[in-house]
Amino acid sequence: MLAWNLPTTLIKAVKGTRDLLPPSTEVWNRVEAVTRGIFRAYNYHEIRTPILEETQLFARGVGEETDIVTKEMYTFTDRDDTSLTLRPENTASVIRAYIEHRLDQRPGVQKLYYIGPMFRRERPQKGRYRQFFQIGAEAIGSESPVVDAEVIELVIEILKGVGLGGFKLLVNSVGDHNCRPQYVERLRQELQSVASQMCGDCQRRADTNPLRVLDCKVEADQPIIERLPSIVDHLCPACHAHFEAVKQFLDDRSIEYEVRPRLVRGLDYYMRTTFEVVHGALGAQNSVLGGGRYDGLAESLGSPVHSPGIGFSIGEDRLVMSVEGDRITIPLDLFIAPLGEAALRHAAVMARDFRRAGFSVELVEGKLKRVMELANKLGARYTLIVGENEMAAGRYALKNMASGQQESLTREEISARLAVLD
């Protein structure tokens, strides 16, 4: 391997990025296939936006003061001096596209989904990569709590559809421009008297970002946090009504959730409904997905019309990690073992025909013992032996690799055997 330039240092995948190899890619594809099917059922359609955007988009969309924007973006200057950034998330891009292409002029709520890589320059960790994949969706053009509930229902259906169990849905409302500033001010005042008893981080947050204090994980701080005012008790009437409606609609659907007044999402654009799903098998990075409503985002990105929306993004790496079984075998329907030159040519045509019929087929010539071993290693369900006798008779030896049983069959009979495979 690389023997022709051994002295040079080996080039490896850059820090925080990784190669996804078979058979793991089978799991990824299965997750995506199931997900696309569910999106279709909910009338969501795919949008593909560029991986590169002007830095300004994220600065304005995600929030100038967020960790993502201040220290986690892959930003560089293009040759014409514009500042470009590898997208750290996709909601801002989708909204940008929505405005740019006047999707507000299209009929109904715009329901869009995406699957693709995002980039954040964080310290890698279990379930956290610098290039990571998100499956996300946005429903734009409605403030109705019905949409909130449907989006949450959709994401839960996806999790169940890919076979994930043992997760927990957390919901909250973070208010809007009317009630949130008042609540934050109230919280800030409360903190003035108790912050000195809290951890160093919280003392700092009490000034810079009081909401973050609620998220503190330091054990000793918890009793103090319990006594702090809760945002759900300080929602304005409109936000309160919205939140109550969302919860009612979730109850109607028998969707289990837990209200977490301390669930504070990190992106500035969230308002009213926020939600998250956590899963135990993920270590400290236990969040599989996060989402929420962002009714002011479009305007802040220059939209001429009010375009309220709600969306979520699933950490696909984490989802796959939670769902991935111990051993995945990639099934091979048929392994064809031709014996000799004439048989190889004969078998090649048969292989093409079986492949056209939709079966996965591998064809390898060689000593029978050797290729049988290979067929076994490749996980072939059937092995077809094509030799002089078979060609002359028009009946081929088909061996069931699981049972060891072998039959002499015509092509039609072979097709019939294969057809009953799932």
Added chain:
RNA sequence: GUGGGAUUAGCUCAGCUGGUAGAGCACGGGAUUGUGGUUCCCGGGGUCGUGGGUUCAAACCCCACAUCCCACCCCA
């Protein structure tokens, strides 16, 4: 960005108080000239993460760096 752990064969890991490397699995070949999975035998593979230092001698001790893992921060 901060802290801790790790780095030896493709993979998972042994390697005692310093004396220039081993196992299991995997891979390849054979016992079996048209029959796999179990068994037996044989084999290929490692500048011991990189660069310095100490030493007669370093996988082992010291320093730096890199990468991975775990956690913090924050988030998907």
